[in-house]
Amino acid sequence: MSETVLRLEGLTKTYNSGRPNEVQVLRGSDLELRAGETVALVAPSGAGKSTLLHMAGLLDTPDRGRVEIGGADMAGRGDRARTAARRRDVGFVYQFHHLLPEFTAVENVVLPQLANGTSPAEAEARAMELLGRVGVAERAGHRPAALSGGEQQRVAFCRALANAPRLLLADEPTGNLDPETSDRVFAALMGLVADTGLSALIATHNHDLAARMDRVVHLDAGRITPAA
Template sequence: MNEETAMASSGNPAFADNEIMLQCDGLTRIYREGPQDVTVLDALELEVRAGERVAVVGSSGSGKTTLLNLLGGLDHPSAGHVRIAGQSLSEMGEAALGSFRNRHIGFVYQFHHLLAEFSALENVAMPLLVRGQKRQEAQEKARDILSKVGMAERCEHKPGELSGGERQRVAIARALVTDPSLVLMDEPTGNLDQTTAGNILSLMDSLAARSACAFIIVTHDTGLAAHQDRVMRLDQGRLSED
């Protein structure tokens, strides 16, 4: 095992409140469209502390999804750096980056991306199994988090047997089951009713307080944004306090 893989495979460290969990320096993403370069993110700067919840709002096409992809290591910046839990994503190889994401980053997309052939329980347990946890332990933890998002009675159902809101709850459970350092959410409550959305917010509050997990939430929901510690606006490639 090389040094970068060992680093990414280690357990999550304990983070103190107010410690920097995410740091972006000069984060830039430029796409080529025909003969022109289009700058989507322009030397963006951002710090998010452990236990902090930050909402990012902006018009359609402002680069919010691009930002999430860069923060999660799913895309590479044209310039600048992203550090999570004190580690630079750009310094990791692909194998180490995949292991790091499994241990430190939770994703919730607009579309659930659940595996159709597996039950809700199996989908949520999957990141723990990939990590090497025993099946029984992984499924016990998955069952517990599914219960917290109101899916205790639907654990054995496959995604095709669930409603859109139920699938989103399973996706949220999958993102939180690993006790990540950072959770990235793209319109996480868009398909949920008001009561369920409230339960998800309470679960996020609990996780942020208990484990110092940081959240970055891209949303058009003003109520969801207002619930967070800070609201940032992405406009013309730059972030500013809303």
């Protein structure tokens, strides 16, 4: 049996607790992600997908519940330990690329590696390898403003995988692209995931893209349920 990379148990989250405008976003959500598995998280806007991903990636904490990454319980860990685990084990991709505009494509992929202690030569070699895998190596010296939307997002994928995480979390990673570009960019992402063997939890509205993953789950009324 493959290793469990991510386990969420009984996650609850309420915003504005005790106030008239209280919003209970998560109501005991459970999810398990195995090594090498790709899972689509499907839900309408406002259902709590981003909240769930932020908790899975240690950017936010639940009111109650448990988050495990690689079998390690993250509850009660201080900011420094959570930051170290996030940097080492988790890669993030968002709907908008959030590339640093003053740096080139390759520099955007190099920087997180330098922050993780990788040597400049090794970081650049890995960055060029990743950019080559998604077909944008020839654009490595261009800044984000000179790249198309699809190219920018592919660079963002490479940046997320620069430190070889075991878990990729993606929040509508192709939601800002036209259908044709979305399909091409998603194929590049799935190719990266397959090549590196990491696990991926990908939130999407696109049911066609979701069907291309190993498993589909829904977030409904604050709880995760398997696809029918």
